Amino acid sequence: MFSRNGLEGNYEQSQFDSRVSKDVNENLAVVPQIVQMPNEQFQLPATAVDPVDTRQRRASTVSLVIPTKNEARNLSHVLEHIPDIVDEVILVDGRSSDVSTLMAKSCRPDLRIIMEPSAGKGCALRAGFNASSGDLIIAMDADGSMSPEEIPQYVHFLENGFDLVKGSRFVAGGDSLDITPFRRAGNRALLRIANLFYDVKFTDLCYGFFGFRRMYLPYLDLNSTGFEIETEIMVRASLLGLRIAEIPSLELPRRHGGSNLHAIRDGQRVLKTIFAERFLTTSLHRTPAEVAAAPPQLLES
Numbered sequence: 001m002f003s004r005n006g007l008e009g010n011y012e013q014s015q016f017d018s019r020v021s022k023d024v025n026e027n028l029a030v031v032p033q034i035v036q037m038p039n040e041q042f043q044l045p046a047t048a049v050d051p052v053d054t055r056q057r058r059a060s061t062v063s064l065v066i067p068t069k070n071e072a073r074n075l076s077h078v079l080e081h082i083p084d085i086v087d088e089v090i091l092v093d094g095r096s097s098d099v100s101t102l103m104a105k106s107c108r109p110d111l112r113i114i115m116e117p118s119a120g121k122g123c124a125l126r127a128g129f130n131a132s133s134g135d136l137i138i139a140m141d142a143d144g145s146m147s148p149e150e151i152p153q154y155v156h157f158l159e160n161g162f163d164l165v166k167g168s169r170f171v172a173g174g175d176s177l178d179i180t181p182f183r184r185a186g187n188r189a190l191l192r193i194a195n196l197f198y199d200v201k202f203t204d205l206c207y208g209f210f211g212f213r214r215m216y217l218p219y220l221d222l223n224s225t226g227f228e229i230e231t232e233i234m235v236r237a238s239l240l241g242l243r244i245a246e247i248p249s250l251e252l253p254r255r256h257g258g259s260n261l262h263a264i265r266d267g268q269r270v271l272k273t274i275f276a277e278r279f280l281t282t283s284l285h286r287t288p289a290e291v292a293a294a295p296p297q298l299l300e301s
Helices: 007-026 051-057 072-080 100-107 121-131 148-158 181-198 214-220 229-240 263-280 288-293
Strands: 033-036 062-068 088-093 112-115 136-139 164-168 210-213 244-248
Touching: 033 229, 062 121, 062 148, 072 100, 088 100, 088 121, 100 112, 112 121, 121 136, 121 214, 121 229, 136 148, 136 214, 148 164, 148 210, 148 244, 164 229, 181 229, 181 263, 210 214, 210 229, 214 229, 229 244, 229 263
Parallel strands: 062 088, 062 136, 088 112, 164 244
Antiparallel strands: 033 244, 136 210, 164 210
């Protein structure tokens, strides 16, 4: 019997990849799960997502931000499958000890590499967001668990009425082939607390595949340093009154190596973020009209 990292693992991964390709390319009709929609007059956009047609019709530019740490064995798969709809790829390296940046450049010479000295996924994402130049920002992981072929779906709904679109493994059409029962139970408990505190309808809280309009970045005023940044983004977006939707996403097992996530420690940080954001300040409780009318703030790039 071959090991998981040998021929057996490669065969199983190819089966997963085939499933993703079929889901994304043959079943492109995606209906969003509306998490928050302050505007009662909003009409759902057409749900068919054609990556080629979207590229031809769209006026927005797209930046893809990928935080990485010691993902040299996974990056080539991720970077080689990024669709043409992405205008800018930003790789933020969080003090990797392997050849992640060299591998990334060899696979995609046009990407931008940012070396982030501070540890933590939150620090990496914030650095990538601030360095981005696109109208729309998409974030995804570097471990191969998320399919770049899903990116056009995020862009489609961001261009058709939503301000933040996040992937969900637990909405109809989504799934996870990687999450453990312990992590699933923890995510469910944190999700219930967040939905109760913020009066929203998230189906997945701790998942790092999402996109948002860059114009709202100054108002989100992010400061998390670790995995809790995903929760910070979601709850602050809800407090700002942004139009939020979830779309189904398939989480695959990471292709190589171990996860940097520590379930108990990072779960505690997520819980702390949920409580802190709920009771910290009322300055984020603004309507979409107030957010749009406020003068924009310049960000350092």
